[in-house]
Amino acid sequence: MQSGATPAPDAGAGLSRRGLLTSIAVIAAVPLLDACGSPKEKNSGTTSEGDLSKALPAYAPSDLVKPDIPVIAGANGAATDPAFLAYPASPVRTVNGQVGHGGTYVTMTPLWGAIPPSNGNAYYDAVNKQLGATLKLQPADGNTYGDLLPPLFAADKLPDWMNIPSWNTTKLNFGEAVRTKFADLTPYLAGDKIKQYPNLAALSTNAWVAGVWNGKLYGLPIYSSNAVIAGMYYYRKDLLDKAGVSADVKSVADLETIGKALTNAAAGQWAFDDLFGKDAAYIYQIFGFPGTGYPWTTDSAGKLVHRYETEGIVEALNWHAKMVKAGYLHPDAVADNSQNAKQRFWSGKVAVCADGTGAWNGDDAKSGTAATPGYQRQAFKLFSATGGKPTVQLGNGASMYSYLNKKLNDGQIKELLAIANYLAAPYGSAEWLTVNFGTAGTHYTMKDGNPLLTEQGSKEIATTYQFLACPASASTVQSGAVQVTKDAAAWQADMVKYAVKPLFYGMNVSEPAQFAALGQPMIDMMTDVKLGRKPISEWTSAVDTWRRQGGDDLRKFYDGIRDKFGTGK
Numbered sequence: 001m002q003s004g005a006t007p008a009p010d011a012g013a014g015l016s017r018r019g020l021l022t023s024i025a026v027i028a029a030v031p032l033l034d035a036c037g038s039p040k041e042k043n044s045g046t047t048s049e050g051d052l053s054k055a056l057p058a059y060a061p062s063d064l065v066k067p068d069i070p071v072i073a074g075a076n077g078a079a080t081d082p083a084f085l086a087y088p089a090s091p092v093r094t095v096n097g098q099v100g101h102g103g104t105y106v107t108m109t110p111l112w113g114a115i116p117p118s119n120g121n122a123y124y125d126a127v128n129k130q131l132g133a134t135l136k137l138q139p140a141d142g143n144t145y146g147d148l149l150p151p152l153f154a155a156d157k158l159p160d161w162m163n164i165p166s167w168n169t170t171k172l173n174f175g176e177a178v179r180t181k182f183a184d185l186t187p188y189l190a191g192d193k194i195k196q197y198p199n200l201a202a203l204s205t206n207a208w209v210a211g212v213w214n215g216k217l218y219g220l221p222i223y224s225s226n227a228v229i230a231g232m233y234y235y236r237k238d239l240l241d242k243a244g245v246s247a248d249v250k251s252v253a254d255l256e257t258i259g260k261a262l263t264n265a266a267a268g269q270w271a272f273d274d275l276f277g278k279d280a281a282y283i284y285q286i287f288g289f290p291g292t293g294y295p296w297t298t299d300s301a302g303k304l305v306h307r308y309e310t311e312g313i314v315e316a317l318n319w320h321a322k323m324v325k326a327g328y329l330h331p332d333a334v335a336d337n338s339q340n341a342k343q344r345f346w347s348g349k350v351a352v353c354a355d356g357t358g359a360w361n362g363d364d365a366k367s368g369t370a371a372t373p374g375y376q377r378q379a380f381k382l383f384s385a386t387g388g389k390p391t392v393q394l395g396n397g398a399s400m401y402s403y404l405n406k407k408l409n410d411g412q413i414k415e416l417l418a419i420a421n422y423l424a425a426p427y428g429s430a431e432w433l434t435v436n437f438g439t440a441g442t443h444y445t446m447k448d449g450n451p452l453l454t455e456q457g458s459k460e461i462a463t464t465y466q467f468l469a470c471p472a473s474a475s476t477v478q479s480g481a482v483q484v485t486k487d488a489a490a491w492q493a494d495m496v497k498y499a500v501k502p503l504f505y506g507m508n509v510s511e512p513a514q515f516a517a518l519g520q521p522m523i524d525m526m527t528d529v530k531l532g533r534k535p536i537s538e539w540t541s542a543v544d545t546w547r548r549q550g551g552d553d554l555r556k557f558y559d560g561i562r563d564k565f566g567t568g569k
Helices: 049-055 121-133 144-156 173-183 193-197 205-211 238-245 251-261 311-325 343-347 410-423 430-437 455-460 482-498 518-530 535-567
Strands: 104-110 134-136 139-141 161-165 221-224 232-236 270-272 296-298 304-306 350-355 378-381 400-404 444-447 450-453
Touching: 121 410, 121 430, 121 455, 139 144, 139 343, 144 161, 161 518, 232 238, 251 270, 251 311, 251 350, 251 400, 304 430, 304 535, 311 535, 343 350, 378 482, 400 410, 430 450, 450 455, 482 535, 518 535
Parallel strands: 104 134, 104 139, 104 161, 270 350
Antiparallel strands: 161 400, 221 400, 232 350, 232 378, 296 304, 444 450
16 A cells, blocks of 8 residues: 655654655744744744635546545545555546646755666656656655755755655744745645646645645645544454454453453563554554644643643553553563564564554565464554544644745746646556656566566666655555555545544644754653653653743743634634
């Protein structure tokens, strides 16, 4: 399954060229503060609901490509990704006529994986030929990408077109920089203006919201999805079936039953890996408190309450520590060693783990590391800790955006938007094949109805153009695992029924720099308590310290945002 928006590298599973994990990250640039501690309007980045509606493109879905499993609408604007069991035998063309006008542009994107050669790259030549322009691609190591950006911004030496992940904006004063460095796309794409670029218009409204800063549209969404969540709880169906244990989990009590049945330390098998995640990245949706990207909720009186202050996180910490004490977690998980977490799941050392959505793609069954015959990954349906109705917090429809340099003239902006429209051609189209697989016979062949890279394709092709513009995510077959795609689509169809939008959804709130250091001590304490190293009383004390050292001031900051801009719900 190819799924979703792209996360920060520490969001769970590793990033690959074709399977990108989902992660939700609030965009926290560094605004200037006035004497009262509130953000100056010109530098806040935040947009009110009214201004947001004026800047957003109209949504015009396309029916040119028919998925095998269609999109299913859920609650609060959530929807499943379209699913394909095989690539259409006769791919349609979605772009007719001339695309570019011969321009030459320098681009910059992150890349997690080997950087392909730039000189003599037949894939680059083939795509540029279709684009009618020359994009000089400059992919850089995604793991250190954020370190490259501040010097470029300071020296004003930005490329013509670049990708900036949301988690790389924190050191860029982005609420201000986006206005001074990048082209305002509102006059080109707002409302019905986007319809001259049909493939871009087919990206959902939720995909664009975090590309709006200071009431204007700047960003083109990358790997957007209306089913964006942090991840899920996976289980080894083959192991549960062998033990005669039901996977119909409706509460943490049911998980405890699995914990007892699937743990046999003498045999080197434990039920669970870490089910909490860094900064409660996975467990929050089960215990009903806000996630990391949108950490605020309200109490019965309407007061803003941070996720650290909720009863839900206390209950989650206590429960996870209880599982550790019971001996249900693998010793490496208890030691906070996540390096071999995937291997532990693949080899059957653990039966249940938490991971991002991209981990469910069929490739792991052919990794050569799954020691158990009949290996089968599945995911529990959404459930709540107490057995009540679950909820899942939606994140931004995209967590990566690409931006055009403000120095480009009107004609160049229009040329690049036409190119973006080509790059955003949907899965199943002729253009998508070219952008993602290059030239038939040279870079790929078709096998079992799906494109497969040749040796040359594996050397020359990497995720490059796709980080400039791309279609919405689709669930697709990888490694011939058709059933995996069906299972994942069914899981999404159930999940989207429970979607809720958090406070400040899609508002690009830019937190002042003085609050940047507040989180790490809490993450450290969370780790100690969830693994049973410290008692819950230490967490309570840490929350009090958090409030005194800036948490209460951060609340006042968000109260100011709420008074001025609303909450985005």
